[in-house]
Amino acid sequence: MSSLTLRNLTKSFGKTDVIRGVSLDVEEGEFVVFVGPSGCGKSTLLRMIAGLEDVSGGDLMIGGQRMNDVQAARRGVAMVFQSYALYPHLTVRQNMGFGLKVRKVPAADIARQVGEAADVLKLGALLDRYPRELSGGQRQRVAIGRAIVASPQVFLFDEPLSNLDAELRVHMRAEIAALHRRLGNTMVYVTHDQIEAMTLADRIVVLRDGRIEQVGTPRELYERPANAFVAQFIGSPKMNLVAAEAVADRMAALGRPVPEGALIGLRPEHLQIVAPDQAILSGQLLTSEYTGADSLLHVELPGGDVLLLVHPGADTPEPGAQLSIGIDPALAHVLERPAA
Numbered sequence: 578m579s580s581l582t583l584r585n586l587t588k589s590f591g592k593t594d595v596i597r598g599v600s601l602d603v604e605e606g607e608f609v610v611f612v613g614p615s616g617c618g619k620s621t622l623l624r625m626i627a628g629l630e631d632v633s634g635g636d637l638m639i640g641g642q643r644m645n646d647v648q649a650a651r652r653g654v655a656m657v658f659q660s661y662a663l664y665p666h667l668t669v670r671q672n673m674g675f676g677l678k679v680r681k682v683p684a685a686d687i688a689r690q691v692g693e694a695a696d697v698l699k700l701g702a703l704l705d706r707y708p709r710e711l712s713g714g715q716r717q718r719v720a721i722g723r724a725i726v727a728s729p730q731v732f733l734f735d736e737p738l739s740n741l742d743a744e745l746r747v748h749m750r751a752e753i754a755a756l757h758r759r760l761g762n763t764m765v766y767v768t769h770d771q772i773e774a775m776t777l778a779d780r781i782v783v784l785r786d787g788r789i790e791q792v793g794t795p796r797e798l799y800e801r802p803a804n805a806f807v808a809q810f811i812g813s814p815k816m817n818l819v820a821a822e823a824v825a826d827r828m829a830a831l832g833r834p835v836p837e838g839a840l841i842g843l844r845p846e847h848l849q850i851v852a853p854d855q856a857i858l859s860g861q862l863l864t865s866e867y868t869g870a871d872s873l874l875h876v877e878l879p880g881g882d883v884l885l886l887v888h889p890g891a892d893t894p895e896p897g898a899q900l901s902i903g904i905d906p907a908l909a910h911v912l913e914r915p916a917a
């Protein structure tokens with residue numbers, strides 16, 4: 578039995594269809610991450626699972642039970658919000674225990690459960706502080722602690738790290754991964770952040786316009802994207818797409834013929850500067866972005882398209898240089914041209 582099942586789920590706000598038939602099985606203990614461009618429906622889908630938005634159509638099952646019409650508090654889920662959503666007039670201890678108090682759990686049990694969650698999240702020394710006396714990272718930890726205390730079947734995270742600075746994000750990301758290993762609960766996580774998605778997810782769900790484009794492990798999505806959209810959405814800097822015709826002769830010579838009319842996907846990190854007889858493309862270096870270990874080269878192809886290429890930073894060529902560009906042909910992706 579899967580922990581969470583979505584069957585042809587739909588959601589409309591008035592006449593606007595936002596979720597257009599999403600089906601997904603999330604296994605017990607799985608960490609699933611929703612990604613997709615702004616407005617594709619990630620948060621709406623998560624809020625439907627949480628019970629914060631009604632379901633317009635389809636079935637929503639949690640632990641084998643249909644939850645479409647079950648109120649949020651009875652679904653066995655706990656949500657962690659980007660904004661933390663802590664009660665400002667309650668201490669950390671009271672915030673974390675609030676849900677149990679509402680459910681009339683005896684005070685001694687609340688104290689024990691809050692204490693355990695505080696241990697896991699190293700919040701013991703902060704239990705008597707108010708949210709205003711905490712840093713952003715500490716507040717988010719309290720919000721996660723509150724979710725743990727609720728002992729849900731499924732944890733839902735809506736961009737929980739977006740308000741934190743870069744260093745803290747990295748730290749909290751590792752904490753969430755450790756928490757998942759420790760608790761083993763099913764987790765569904767919405768993010769804009771590629772690295773969060775790739776590092777946290779057992780499987781990533783790529784959404785676009787209220788539909789699923791592809792579901793797979795981070796590696797499957799990176800190595801075998803189902804279409805040009807996923808190919809360009811997963812991976813950073815994003816995959817180059819060139820017309821098959823632009824590389825067909827050279828690819829054939831290298832033993833990898835490509836079909837006419839297709840798009841060829843070339844990841845910037847797989848391209849290399851090579852000798853002219855090894856090249857599949859050539860162009861002029863417009864500009865380079867030096868970041869230390871690497872430089873991101875912007876190379877203008879004869880037709881005017883710009884190709885991105887990741888190159889060792891210590892060996893960054895000068896703008897204006899003519900570059901011959903090659904790739905291990907096995908790493909080129911053959912993709913269908915999307916319908917116009």
Ligand SMILES: Nc1ncnc2c1ncn2[C@@H]1O[C@H](COP(=O)(O)OP(=O)(O)OP(=O)(O)O)[C@@H](O)[C@H]1O
Binds near residue numbers: 590
């Ligand atoms: N209450 C609402 N009423 C009307 N339209 C809404 C409502 N909530 C969301 N929408 C619309 O639904 C679509 C999906 O919104 P949603 O917030 O789920 O997207 P998202 O993928 O989470 O976006 P982002 O990455 O920008 O947070 C958007 O077009 C949004 O304008």
